[in-house]
Amino acid sequence: MTGERNLPTTVQPPPPWGDVDGPWIPDTVGRRAKAAEAVWGLDPDPHYPDSVLDHGGAGHIEVIACSVRGAQHRYEGTGRQDASMAGAAGRWALAAVADGVGSVPDSHLASETAVATVIGGLTARIELNGDEAIGDGRGVFADANRGLEKLGGPRTTLTAAAVATEPDAEGRYRFWVGKVGDSPAYVLGTGGFEELLAPDGDEEFSNAVDPMPSHELDRHYRCFQGHLRLGEVLVLASDGIGGLMESEEASDYFARQWAAGPPEPSQFMRHVQLRSRSFDDDRSAAALWAGAGRDAGRAASLRTRPPSPDGPPLARDLELRAARAGGIEFRAAARRGPDSAAAGRPRAVRVAAVEAGPHFVAAVAGPVGEEAPDRDAELWTEEMLEVVDRYPPTERPDEWIKVVWTRVLRRLADRPGFDESALACAALCASADPDGGLDWSVGLMGPIGAAVCGAGLHSELPRMYSPTTYGIRNRPGEPELHFYSERLRPDQTLMIGGGADPSGLARMRGRPAPGPLRTLGLLDSGEAARDRCAVIVWGVPDDRR
Amino acid sequence: MEQILPFYVVCDESASMTDVIDDLNNGLIDLHQQVGRDPVVADKARFCVIGFSEDAEVLLELSDLSEVTEMQGLTVKSSTNYEAAFTLLKQTIESDVNRLKSSGCKVYRPAVFFLSDGLPNAGDWQASFDRLTDPAWKPRPNIVAFGHGDVDEDTVSSIGTFKSFKADASLSHGEALREFASALTKSIVQSATTVTEDGDVRLRVPDQVPGYTELKADEI
Numbered sequence: 001m002t003g004e005r006n007l008p009t010t011v012q013p014p015p016p017w018g019d020v021d022g023p024w025i026p027d028t029v030g031r032r033a034k035a036a037e038a039v040w041g042l043d044p045d046p047h048y049p050d051s052v053l054d055h056g057g058a059g060h061i062e063v064i065a066c067s068v069r070g071a072q073h074r075y076e077g078t079g080r081q082d083a084s085m086a087g088a089a090g091r092w093a094l095a096a097v098a099d100g101v102g103s104v105p106d107s108h109l110a111s112e113t114a115v116a117t118v119i120g121g122l123t124a125r126i127e128l129n130g131d132e133a134i135g136d137g138r139g140v141f142a143d144a145n146r147g148l149e150k151l152g153g154p155r156t157t158l159t160a161a162a163v164a165t166e167p168d169a170e171g172r173y174r175f176w177v178g179k180v181g182d183s184p185a186y187v188l189g190t191g192g193f194e195e196l197l198a199p200d201g202d203e204e205f206s207n208a209v210d211p212m213p214s215h216e217l218d219r220h221y222r223c224f225q226g227h228l229r230l231g232e233v234l235v236l237a238s239d240g241i242g243g244l245m246e247s248e249e250a251s252d253y254f255a256r257q258w259a260a261g262p263p264e265p266s267q268f269m270r271h272v273q274l275r276s277r278s279f280d281d282d283r284s285a286a287a288l289w290a291g292a293g294r295d296a297g298r299a300a301s302l303r304t305r306p307p308s309p310d311g312p313p314l315a316r317d318l319e320l321r322a323a324r325a326g327g328i329e330f331r332a333a334a335r336r337g338p339d340s341a342a343a344g345r346p347r348a349v350r351v352a353a354v355e356a357g358p359h360f361v362a363a364v365a366g367p368v369g370e371e372a373p374d375r376d377a378e379l380w381t382e383e384m385l386e387v388v389d390r391y392p393p394t395e396r397p398d399e400w401i402k403v404v405w406t407r408v409l410r411r412l413a414d415r416p417g418f419d420e421s422a423l424a425c426a427a428l429c430a431s432a433d434p435d436g437g438l439d440w441s442v443g444l445m446g447p448i449g450a451a452v453c454g455a456g457l458h459s460e461l462p463r464m465y466s467p468t469t470y471g472i473r474n475r476p477g478e479p480e481l482h483f484y485s486e487r488l489r490p491d492q493t494l495m496i497g498g499g500a501d502p503s504g505l506a507r508m509r510g511r512p513a514p515g516p517l518r519t520l521g522l523l524d525s526g527e528a529a530r531d532r533c534a535v536i537v538w539g540v541p542d543d544r545r
Numbered sequence: 546m547e548q549i550l551p552f553y554v555v556c557d558e559s560a561s562m563t564d565v566i567d568d569l570n571n572g573l574i575d576l577h578q579q580v581g582r583d584p585v586v587a588d589k590a591r592f593c594v595i596g597f598s599e600d601a602e603v604l605l606e607l608s609d610l611s612e613v614t615e616m617q618g619l620t621v622k623s624s625t626n627y628e629a630a631f632t633l634l635k636q637t638i639e640s641d642v643n644r645l646k647s648s649g650c651k652v653y654r655p656a657v658f659f660l661s662d663g664l665p666n667a668g669d670w671q672a673s674f675d676r677l678t679d680p681a682w683k684p685r686p687n688i689v690a691f692g693h694g695d696v697d698e699d700t701v702s703s704i705g706t707f708k709s710f711k712a713d714a715s716l717s718h719g720e721a722l723r724e725f726a727s728a729l730t731k732s733i734v735q736s737a738t739t740v741t742e743d744g745d746v747r748l749r750v751p752d753q754v755p756g757y758t759e760l761k762a763d764e765i
Contacts, residue, residue, distance in 0.1 A: 006615050006616065006617055006618065007570055007573065007574050007577075007615075007616045007617070007618040008574070009574055009577045009578075009613060009614065009615065009616045010614050011577065011578060011581035011582055011610070011611055011613075013611060030546065030547060031547065033588060034584035034587060034588055034611060035584040035585040035587075035588045037584070038584045038585070071584075071585065071588075072585045072738060075583075075584060075585050076585070076738075102740050103739075103740070243548075244546075246546065246651075247546035247649070249546070250546070276546070276547075277547045277588050278547045278548040278549065278588045278589045279548070280585055280588065280589075281740070
């Protein structure tokens with residue numbers, strides 16, 4: 001057998017997924033990055049959402065700190081290993097970025113612990129010693145190193161910074177950067193990015209990470225103190241951005257987007273996701289703009305409350321999840337509203353999402369009124385996650401959701417100070433039909449929205465259906481629980497949430513199917529002052545999965 | 546700028562492959578489907594097929610498998626000329642790497658999967674092999690060698706600079722070739738999706754390949 005023959009080979013690429021239009025689609029440098037257009041899988045740990053962002057100002061400094069899953073983790077449905085955080089203490093704006101070492105399990109715990117302990121440690125020391133604390137960056141890193149040792153395995157890089165919120169006599173802003181590992185720091189000025197503490201030696205052999213915890217912290221810890229001029233930007237990044245910075249096209253892109261001043265937070269999140277073929281690592285960037293808050297009245301203040309060492313990871317000012325799981329598309333987002341942001345308060349609303357067999361389960365919760373305890377939404381969401389994990393959905397989700405809800409409230413009744421009448425919350429359980437419809441059950445308590453959108457219209461559930469209604473203990477004045485169980489048509493979308501406006505979703509051209517970043521845009525159109533959150537679901541027919 | 550992990554499969558097309566060439570071709574079709582459909586892998590990996598017999602020929606230029614619509618299959622010819630294979634491989638790698646680098650790509654060390662089922666019967670292959678693996682030549686590839694049939698273990702293990710395997714007759718010749726293609730697929734997927742601790746990309750090859758026994762590297 002000789003001669004030539006051609007093998008029958010074609011691969012049909014799937015259509016791009018996610019944000020495909022308008023100001024929401026991330027930009028691309030170079031050739032098309034197919035991995036960045038692929039369907040996202042759900043984050044395996046509900047405490048580590050796909051994308052997180054902190055945003056606010058302190059004095060003259062404005063900060064945005066953002067981490068997002070890279071294309072590979074999104075495609076595989078594995079978790080984000082990067083973390084970032086911003087904060088403020090005394091006369092200092094703070095930010096940190098950490099990149100969990102991917103070859104070790106649970107590296108997301110290491111990066112989260114690293115940024116939380118370094119921001120917490122800086123806050124505590126600044127409150128105690130004022131500006132002198134900035135001279136002891138090594139001590140703060142040693143504390144973080146000890147915290148990481150306790151995790152017993154996972155490792156991470158850590159780069160942190162503090163920038164003075166007021167200028168010195170020469171109009172410059174003092175800053176400090178400390179780092180262990182290869183997450184770079186830059187000053188962005190009129191001449192582009194200049195790397196601080198750049199690795200020495202031959203470029204080809206310089207990418208040793210030397211992460212934390214480290215037995216030789218003194219050898220690996222490096223720091224830099226300097227001054228930012230008015231208009232300069234201090235940028236911390238994980239390797240996912242640092243690798244891109246080696247390309248002139250990408251570093252010019254970031255310089256163009258960030259040199260003129262802070263962009264809208266959701267736009268910063270879009271910039272961080274710049275598409276570049278084969279660059280599929282998690283991305284983190286924290287930018288501190290010197291002088292950006294000098295003149296204008298500020299919309300958002302950085303959180304001043306340090307992260308708590310116990311409990312779930314600190315809720316960032318903004319978080320976003322998006323995925324296709326089975327035949328269900330979902331988006332879940334929460335962001336700090338203008339009232340909390342102006343006061344420098346943490347975000348009080350919570351949102352959580354998990355896959356449970358063929359079911360998708362989501363919960364949203366928030367306080368009712370100014371006086372409501374802001375821990376209750378977190379308590380309720382945490383209990384909901386635990387109960388769902390222990391009692392996964394049955395074949396009768398309409399019955400199951402009532403049972404789960406009752407169990408959650410029963411467990412919370414023992415918590416001192418928990419007040420269900422000061423809480424608005426919703427839970428959703430959905431499963432997909434082969435034809436693109438969804439069977440859903442929703443429970444609602446307190447003033448929280450739930451609407452079906454389609455054909456340009458939106459309708460709140462109570463206007464369409466009659467709920468089953470319960471009292472918790474059948475006492476007068478206590479909140480009622482409302483349960484709905486219906487089917488969503490293939491051309492409809494269901495949205496539950498607080499402070500978000502379903503009319504924006506309903507008005508989307510075609511079927512209401514927002515991409516991940518577009519979902520953040522929908523939160524912006526919500527009620528003026530409150531924290532906002534939304535969970536949006538719709539079905540995907542079998543032949544398009 | 547792109548990060549690129551180039552794979553070269555270099556296959557024996559000598560007469561002794563007559564009964565099994567379809568198994569190998571089918572294995573390459575499966576490889577194309579699996580690698581081409583995985584956007585994370587396809588964004589990084591590039592794949593080239595070189596066939597050799599009395600001469601050597603590039604059957605598929607170094608390609609992005611998600612964009613390949615036609616792949617020239619392997620066909621059976623006559624003899625087994627290693628010298629032609631190694632010489633063409635070195636030329637091909639050299640020009641591919643130069644082309645990619647000049648277009649701004651970051652190129653990782655090439656990986657070669659070398660498959661032969663017979664003793665070399667023409668040419669002075671050792672000199673061409675030394676040029677291919679010369680430590681002074683920067684893009685020298687990591688070579689994984691697979692031997693079948695008459696090829697002797699010493700030859701296979703001296704060619705496999707990274708790993709070497711010899712068919713052990715636990716599977717039929719055709720079945721073993723399917724496993725070869727499957728191991729190659731796994732290697733491409735794992736190498737493109739597993740980063741090392743320092744964020745680097747390295748060649749990964751399955752420790753065990755059904756139908757083959759791994760040959761121990763010479764101890765010195």
